[in-house]
Amino acid sequence: WFEPVNWTFQTNVSISSTYNFTDDSFLNTTMLLPFNKVIVIIHTIVFIVGFLGNTLAIYVMARYAKMNTATNIYVLNLAVADELYILGIPFIGTNSVLSYWPFGEAVCKISMTADAMSQFASTFSLTLMSIDRFLFVVYPVRSVKWRKPRLAKITSCIVWVVSFLIVLPVIIFSSVQEDFKTCNMSWPEPHDVWSAVFILYTSILSFFGPLIVVCLCYLFIVIKVRSARERAGLTRRRKSERKVTRMVVIIVLVFVLCWLPFYTTNIVNLIHIIPEHSMDIYFSVVILTYVNSCANPFLYAFLSKNFKESFQKVLCFQKANVARAAQVLQGRQNDTKVNHYPVFSYSICVQSFCIDYSCILGYCPQLTGCIGWLALDGPAC
Template sequence: AFSQVVPTPSLFLHSYLHLFNISSNLSTQSVPFQGSSTLMTAVISLTVFMVGLTGNTLAIYVVLRYAKMKTVTNIYILNLAVADELYIIGLPFLTTQNVLSYWPFGSFLCRVVMTADSMNQFTSIFCLTVMSIDRYLAVVHPIRSTKWRHPRVAKVVSTAVWAVSFVVVLPVVIFSDVQDTFNSCNMNWPEPKNVWSTAFILYTATVGFFGPLLIICLCYLLIVIKMKSSGARAGFTKRRRSERKVTRMVVVIVVVFVLCWLPFFIINIVNLVVIIPESSATAGIYFFAVILSYANSCANPVLYGFLSDNFRQSFRKVLCVRSVRCKANGVDDGDPSAPRTEKTTAHDCIRLSTRNQAYHDPQSSQVVCVSVCLN
């Protein structure tokens, strides 16, 4: 049964399996995932790892590389990307444990992986909470919050977020180890184990998900109230439109986070009350919930690119794929640090690169040049 346990070592063992106790009276003969199923989980896990590692590395680089990207919101996004990347890095270790059905890396690495994984999950939700509070200050108190909404303050707050996350996961630092029962990397709770396990599930769900989510919802409720009241009195200024774009991006990131993590926490809470029967179906459901939490770390860089013009331009610049739109009044080459006041002709555009391809846009009567890095 799944009641506070992982029934066999051949289940996909991800770092949050420490939320469950392993029961010593379970039969080790029942193996829900075998053969092709184990291979499938390994392929999915490694795909998520590669996509997440690439996307978050790119997000980290562009924030550090371009001065224009060092806004308050982007500093928090930088910390979120670092947390996502460190979270993703633990996936190959846990996939190896799943394939081999035991933990081959020793006690020290078990503790390191478990601690890093837990800490960065907490850091993610705390970063989203801070970003939501920042959006509240920017929209509801735009003048009074100016002295607090500064990159230096954002860096101090980010440091505090990491420190708090480490304190919160001290139980994982202390009790994570290689278990004798299945030789798996998990939590070794003292007696009474059931009490410790239940307390930790509730503690993790409250501090690491539902508590911050309540604060986030309150922030956006106040933002909605403010925007409705101000919208009725005044038109949209350029600053207000910009704030709305940033707020929309943060809201979408938060919503995706909740959708990706909610199934996992629901399973944990249900698991405290109801004995979940052991079967391939329930094992598959648990695997889906686990891999969905990792998929969230892959989704975030994609969201940055779709929802932020600056991130999209920076990504194009780093990937050496840039779209240059030549107008009578200026040029947009996708470089977030480039000036926007140059007068550029179609001839100048074509001379930007010997590899450029130029074509005429009949709808806008503009010459569009696409420069592609081929090296």
């Protein structure tokens, strides 16, 4: 269901990695796609970009205090879930090349469980982000106590606990199957019934159920916004929050576009088995789910000013500030020579490497000459 840990299709139906076929001769055949090399290349690109992007997003949100809001904590939770999902790609790639699962029973269970938990955690995080926007727009005053960062952190932890409990069937029934040497779900009899129930169970809890909640949240938001249109112009804070709402809406829409084909295909496959000559459909919809995890960090950067500025600080992209910082630092050094103030050292990040300067005591508690840069405070600063 979770990721296609192999390209071999078997008699027991799981959500994405295995499907039911009536042709017995086909069951023992490893399905090699015509564009298998293309899939490997795409997976490699998605893994590198997704891993680096989500790692950067996690670092930025954990590093900067201004990112410590309820919404951003839910975004951080989503980035962690995306990172965990992306980490499954190397196992898929290895299995795809070897045409069997070489990592053993324990890694099989861990991989399947982590993959399943990350999918549920992603959906639940998006749902919480939507509820957070609903509370802010519809109940801006009463919701203050429910939108505190501390409560958001507790709720995010609960998301992972609930996700773990929901995927207990994966922990119990995932194994390396002897007949096909694949990591998959080994259902008890009757196989078809267990598989169908599992597909519906996960589809409702992981996608369609949360999607209904999200749609209701934004329906009430639209109603509230329309009723308030006749009021005076928006304050600066309200404009900022509206941008945050727009970011959340776009992230949710991209999630739906990337995951709806996946869940729809799995449900359709229960009613009408997709023929083997159309198996590229499965691989396309699964790759699309990984693209979603890869795209989210870029959405954060393009849709949120705070994220964009924080990304720039980490990557030291604001080169225009180098000259300004140097001038300020030179002025401080001259003051040191004239006034003989005690000197203490600090470092400033310039184009990804550190240069040691000096600062006069009391002149640089916040490194004011380094606006827009990642400043690494020394002992005195």
